[in-house]
Amino acid sequence: MFENIVGHAEVKKVLSNAINNNSVLHSYLFIGEEGIGKKLLAKEFAKAILCTSDHDKPCDICKSCREFNTNNNANFSLINEEGSAIKIDQIRNMQNKIAEKPINSDYKIYLINDVELMTQEAQNCLLKTLEEPPEYIVIILVTSNENKVLNTIKSRCMKLYFNNLENKDVEKILKEQFNMNDVNEAFLNAVSGSVKKALLIKEKSSEYEQINKLFDIIDKENLVNFINSGSIIYENKDDIYNILDYINIILDSKMKTNPIDSYKYANCIFTVEEVKKRLRANSNYDMSIDYLLMNIWKEINSERSSRY
Secondary structure (H helix, E strand, O other), rough: OOOOOOOOOHHHHHHHHHOOOOOOOOOOEOOOOOOOOHHHHHHHHHHHHOOOOHHHHHHHHOOHHHHHHHHOOOOOEEEEEOOOOOOOHHHHHHHHOOOOOOOOOOEEEEEEEOHEOOOOHHHHHHHHHHHHEEEEEEHHHEEOOHOOOOOOOOOOOOEEEOOOOOOOHHHHHHHHHOOOOOOOOHHHHHHOOOOOHHEEEEEHHHHHHHHHHHHHOOOOHHHHHHHHHHHHHHOOOHHHHHHHHHHHHHHHHHHOOOHHHHHOOOOOOHHHHHHHHHHOOOHHHHHHHHHHHHHHHHHHHOHHHHOO
């Protein structure tokens, strides 16, 4: 079952057994990095639960599967953020619909994507349903940051952890589904098992190429010129965490190819991680990038950095 989805063998086994043994639970929490297929598998799981065929599920033939594939299955609802959050009104609306029994099915399924975006009020509201769900309800929660999910919610769900996809799996998906035939090992390492990140980097290939060039000149330019050349980082605030991950990949690669100076690149990676922490703590963005570029330059050019 779920042969059309790449990777996640252990999770697929758990979900297949639940369906085959008629032991589907009321609530699941899918946990893993962004862009590795959690939502995709959640939807296939929902389709399989609702499938009415006696053969391998999901069959894609029965009325339920056909309706599911065209987003017209009345027993399945997908909840995404509105604006930048999943709000309490969305959960209240869901609860009103939950009170209505399923149509020609034993189940009604609700998939809430990016649960970490739920407001505190929305999470507390959802908790009421998780505590006493109707017998026909299955709720699937998907998150890339379980630390932002209330412990009381997590304790009422079966938690399934998704590992990052292997490079060969990402390559397979990119080639077969997105016609990306020019991926190399460096690119695959940069995306860290995330198809979503791969597509983002591909979409913004010119920006990421500028980042590559920036770090190619780090030991050739003075500090002022280096910081001025880093405008691409200052200008991409919305993509900064992906950019910082990409910078770490560059630094890691340079660390492996420059064993004598490997400690310098290792220290730079620590600087990148420190900047991530500062940004998550709502530190000033431009000052954080100043700190990033200045400290990385000084580390790599330690012999001459005392002049700056």
